[in-house]
Amino acid sequence: DTAVSQTPKYLVTQMGNDKSIKCEQNLGHDTMYWYKQDSKKFLKIMFSYNNKELIINETVPNRFSPKSPDKAHLNLHINSLELGDSAVYFCASSRIYGYTFGSGTRLTVV
Amino acid sequence: TQLLEQSPQFLSIQEGENLTVYCNSSSVFSSLQWYRQEPGEGPVLLVTVVTGGEVKKLKRLTFQFGDARKDSSLHITAAQPGDTGLYLCAGPDAGGTSYGKLTFGQGTILTVHP
Numbered sequence: 001d002t003a004v005s006q007t008p009k010y011l012v013t014q015m016g017n018d019k020s021i022k023c024e025q026n027l028g029h030d031t032m033y034w035y036k037q038d039s040k041k042f043l044k045i046m047f048s049y050n051n052k053e054l055i056i057n058e059t060v061p062n063r064f065s066p067k068s069p070d071k072a073h074l075n076l077h078i079n080s081l082e083l084g085d086s087a088v089y090f091c092a093s094s095r096i097y098g099y100t101f102g103s104g105t106r107l108t109v110v
Numbered sequence: 111t112q113l114l115e116q117s118p119q120f121l122s123i124q125e126g127e128n129l130t131v132y133c134n135s136s137s138v139f140s141s142l143q144w145y146r147q148e149p150g151e152g153p154v155l156l157v158t159v160v161t162g163g164e165v166k167k168l169k170r171l172t173f174q175f176g177d178a179r180k181d182s183s184l185h186i187t188a189a190q191p192g193d194t195g196l197y198l199c200a201g202p203d204a205g206g207t208s209y210g211k212l213t214f215g216q217g218t219i220l221t222v223h224p
Contacts, residue, residue, distance in 0.1 A: 004152075031210075041196055043153070043214040055209055087147055090152050097160075099212065101152030 003027050006091045006102035008038055014110055021105045031055075031067030032074040033099070034066060039090040046089075049074055056076045081109045112137040114199055118217035131184045131218045132221075133199035140202060142182045143212070144173055147196040178221050180220075189222045210224055 007025040013019050025032060033056075044060040047066045048056035054066070063079045074091060086109045092099040117132050133142065140162045145153035157166050159175035159182060166173045168195075172185040186193055196219050199211040 025210075041147075041217045041219070043198065043200075045211050048211060092152070096154040097141065097158040099145075103150070103152050108202070 001015075001026060003094055003100050004091055006089075006101040006105055008110075009103065010103060010106050012108045012110065015081055015083060018079045019107070020078070021089055021091075021100060021107075023074045023076070024091040024101070025091075027093055027095070029093035029095050029100070030071055031095045032068065032071070033036050033092045033094070034074065034076050035092060035101075037090060037104070039087070043058060043090070044052070046058055047074075047076075064075050078107075082105060083109050085109050112146070112201065112213050114201060114213055116197075116199055116218050118218060119216060119218050121219075122128075122221045122223070124137060125190055126188050127222075129186050129189055129220070131197055131199075131220075132181065133183065133215050134181045136180065137200070138179050140179070142175060142179075143200045144182070144184055145198040145200065147198060149195075153196075153198055162214050186220075189220075191222045194220055194222050202211035 004025045005094045010083045014069045031049045031050045035043050035044050045058055046060045052068045065077045088104045088106050090104050091102040115134050117141055142159045144156045149151040157173045162179045163177045164175045170187045174183045197214040197215045198217045203211045
């Protein structure tokens, strides 16, 4: 059983397109996150949701819109994709100490 | 914003050698976490250290949290090729628990050659 699963694993798309990444966790955690990992492997938080409520929104362009239909799901929709959006996007969930990460979505914008 | 600096950034060693990775900050953290990430996968939590001066062991890995809770280290004894990966330290933002935002170090890429 996968604890945090995100789809798709790979996403190649053209500039200007709109795309979504889905995330689901079966750990019963209340808090979920989206992180972006750049080409230098640096991880930076984008959004955090606690029990479906947005609690952290870092300085992310408003082309990125998270949605949490319930506390087990957190999706990320990206409008008008740009070359600079190419990165690996990780979903994660947490309870007390430590995150459980998904295996990532490698987004390539061409 | 609290920053975490990891060193070294790259480490390439032979099987059987020992190594230490450092994670330093000018800020106090309530706890620090260490993750290991393999290619194509997400980071996996190795350990959380909470108390200043704490030492935790996980087989050949030894984790230390500084007395002042501003730094941590990861020591690997007799490294094996299976230890190869990206090692990340992370800490919760000031005033928060690990429910909230984690700040990550830049990571240490470890390669252990057979």
